[in-house]
Amino acid sequence: xxxxxxxxxxxxRLATGGLAKxxxxxxxxxxxxKRMERSAEPVNVKVAEIQAFFAKWQKVLPQEVAQxxxx
Amino acid sequence: xxxxxxxxxxxxxIRDGRRLSIAGTxxxxxxxxxxxxxxxxxPYFMGDEGGMVANxxxxxxxxxxxxxxxxxxxxxxxxxxxxxxxxxxxxxxLLILPCGSSVHRRFAAEAPNFKDAFLKPTVGWIAGVHLDxxxxxxxxxxxxxxxxFYEDRGAVLYLALPPERLxxxxxxxxxxxxxxxxxxxxxxAFTVDACTINGEPASLxxxxxxxxxxxxxxxxxxxxxxxxxxxxxxxxxADHVDLYAPVFPGVDYRFAKDLPDYAAAFREREAxxxxxxxxxxxxxxxxxxxxxxxGKQIGGPKGPxxxxxxxxxxxxxxxxxxxxx
Numbered sequence: 001x002x003x004x005x006x007x008x009x010x011x012x013r014l015a016t017g018g019l020a021k022x023x024x025x026x027x028x029x030x031x032x033x034k035r036m037e038r039s040a041e042p043v044n045v046k047v048a049e050i051q052a053f054f055a056k057w058q059k060v061l062p063q064e065v066a067q068x069x070x071x
Numbered sequence: 072x073x074x075x076x077x078x079x080x081x082x083x084x085i086r087d088g089r090r091l092s093i094a095g096t097x098x099x100x101x102x103x104x105x106x107x108x109x110x111x112x113x114p115y116f117m118g119d120e121g122g123m124v125a126n127x128x129x130x131x132x133x134x135x136x137x138x139x140x141x142x143x144x145x146x147x148x149x150x151x152x153x154x155x156x157x158x159x160x161x162x163x164x165l166l167i168l169p170c171g172s173s174v175h176r177r178f179a180a181e182a183p184n185f186k187d188a189f190l191k192p193t194v195g196w197i198a199g200v201h202l203d204x205x206x207x208x209x210x211x212x213x214x215x216x217x218x219x220f221y222e223d224r225g226a227v228l229y230l231a232l233p234p235e236r237l238x239x240x241x242x243x244x245x246x247x248x249x250x251x252x253x254x255x256x257x258x259x260a261f262t263v264d265a266c267t268i269n270g271e272p273a274s275l276x277x278x279x280x281x282x283x284x285x286x287x288x289x290x291x292x293x294x295x296x297x298x299x300x301x302x303x304x305x306x307x308x309a310d311h312v313d314l315y316a317p318v319f320p321g322v323d324y325r326f327a328k329d330l331p332d333y334a335a336a337f338r339e340r341e342a343x344x345x346x347x348x349x350x351x352x353x354x355x356x357x358x359x360x361x362x363x364x365x366g367k368q369i370g371g372p373k374g375p376x377x378x379x380x381x382x383x384x385x386x387x388x389x390x391x392x393x394x395x396x
Contacts, residue, residue, distance in 0.1 A: 020296070027240055031383050032189040033296035038321040039184075056190050060237055060396060 001065045003054055010069045015046035018071040024064050028057065072134040073351055074373060075118045078102050081130045085215065090141035092165050092228040092351075094196075094375040095130035097220070100213050102127070108215035109143050109226035111167035111198035115359050115376035122364035122376065124201070131375055133165065133228075133351050138395060140231040145214050145224045148174040152181065158191040159231035163238045163393065165351060166195035169210040170378040172223040179385040180259045180317050188383060192238050194393050195227075196353045197379030202360065210378065236395050240382050243344070243371070243390040244299045245336045245358070246327035248292040254278075254324040263318055264311040279307050284326060288361045290388050291324040301327070303357055303387035315357070315379060316387045333362025334369050337390075341371030344392075351393040353377050358388055 004010050010018070019033050032053055036046055058065050076084075078099050084091060085106035093100065093110035100110045114124050116131055125131070135141060139162060146154055151174050158164045168175040175197060182188060198210040212226040213219065232238070254275065255267045266275045279285050290301035291314075302324070305313040318324060330336055337358075352372035358364065359376040372392055380386045 022296075024297070027242055027298055028189050028192060028383060030296040030298035031183060031300075034298075034322070035183045035189070037296070038319070053189055057237070060239065 001058070001062050003058055003065060004069045006051060008069065010071065011047045011051060012043065014050050014068065014071060015043045019050065021071045022064060022067055024061070026061060026064065029061065029064060072132065073349060075116060075125070075129055075131050078128055078130055081132050084132065084134065089134050089136045090143065090228065092133040092167070093130050095125055096127055097211060098127035099125065099130050103130070103215065105218050106215050107141070107143055109145070109167060109228050110213040110215060111169070111196065111226065112211045113196070113199050113375045113377055114201050115356055117354060117364070117369065117373050117376065119373070121366045121368045122359050124365070135165070135228070135230045135350060138230060138350065139233065142229045143214070143216065143227065144229065145212070145221065145226050146174065147224050148177050151178050151225055152185050154225065154227055155185045155187045155191050155193060158187070158193070159229055160191070161234055161237070162191070162229060162231040164191065164193040164195070165228040165230070166193050166225055166381055167212045167227070168195070168197050168225045169212055169222050170197045170199045171210065174223055174225050176261060178225065179261070179379070182384040192240050193381060193383060194240055194351060194391055195381040196375060196377035197381070197385065199356060199378030202356070232395065239394045239396050241392045241394070242382050242386065243340055243392070244301060244388070245330055245333065245340065246290055246292055246299065246301060246388060248294070248299065248325035249328055252325065254291065255320070255322070256318045256324070257320050259317050259319050261314050261317050262311055263314065274310070275312050276307055276310055279304070279312060282326070289327040289329065291318065292327050293318065293322045293324050295322065301387040301389060316385045333358055334364060334367045337362070337369035337371065341369060344371060346372045348394045349392055350395055352391060353380050354390040355380055355388045
C-alpha cells in the first residue's frame, strides 16, 4: 500500500497527537510513537521523522500504513 | 550463524576472514587472534543443554558475514550518539556496551533520541561479569582489530543489507504490568526516588518497601505505546532505588505481576515462535538468575544472558530476537 502524499494533512495530524491512535504490535513503531509523544521538537521536524519512518518500513507495516490517512 | 563454539573454532573463523560479534569470558576472548571482530564479556549463555556458565574454552559467535557487508567500530561516551548516524542506511547495528560505564549510561538514557534511531535499528547487549565477581571485576568490550579491551567504549558490528531485505526486531517480555498503581517520573534516571503514584507525590523506595518488592524480582513495566519495556530494580535503599535501566518522563510504569515459573513461561511462549532465520538473540541475566534457568531448557533461540538487552534502546528482563526479512 502506498503512503499518503507528503502534502496530505494526515501527516500534520499524526505529528500533533494523531500518531497515538495508531494500532500496532510492531516494536520499532511503538517505540517511535513514544518518542514522538515525548518529543518537544517542532511539528515540521516530527512530520519529517514520521514520514521517513513509514517510507523505510512500509513494506512490513501494511496494516499501519492503511491507518495513517484516517488518524 | 549464532551459536556456541570452541575458542579454537572461533579463532579459525577469524583467521578465515569472517567478521564476528563474540561473547565470552575475558579469559576466552583474550585467546582469540586479531581480526575484524568485536566482543564483550559475559559468562552466561543459553546453550543446547540449557542455561550454562561458559568456561575459558567456549565463546558464543554471531556470524552475519553471509548476510551482507560487515564492518566494525568502537565509540566512546562522547560520540556514542554517532552509532546510529554512521550505521548503514539499510541494515543492523549489533552493539555491546560495558555495564555501568558512562557510555552504557548515556546510550540507555538517550538512544531513543539518537539520529535515525528508528530508521537504522540497533540491537545488542550489555556486557557483564560472573555474578560472584560483581564489584570485583569490570565488564569489558574488545576491539578485535587491535585486541584492546575497553571498560568505557561501545563496540559495534554493522551489517549493511541489500535493499530488498529488512531487519525485524522482536522482544519477548514475560512480564505483564499489574492493573493497579501508575508510577511516573519527571526525569530520565537510573537512580530514582521522587515520583508520582496515581498522580500523588510519592517515594518509590518507600512504596517498594511497603509492598515487599525490595527483592527486585519484579521489574517496573513501562507502557511505550503498547510495548512493555522493563526497568529492573538493582538495589532498593532506604531513600532511593537503583535501576538496571533508566526510567523516562512521560511514561506510565506499573510493577509487574508475579511470575512463579520463568522456565515454564518461557517454554510456553517460545513454543509459539519459530527459531528459523534468527540472526541474533540474547536474554537477560536476571531471567537466568531469578528464573533459576541454569541447566534448564526453555526452547527458543540460543544466546548470551546479559546485563541488559538492546532493541533500539536498553531493556531489562527481556529476550531480544533479530530476523532478516
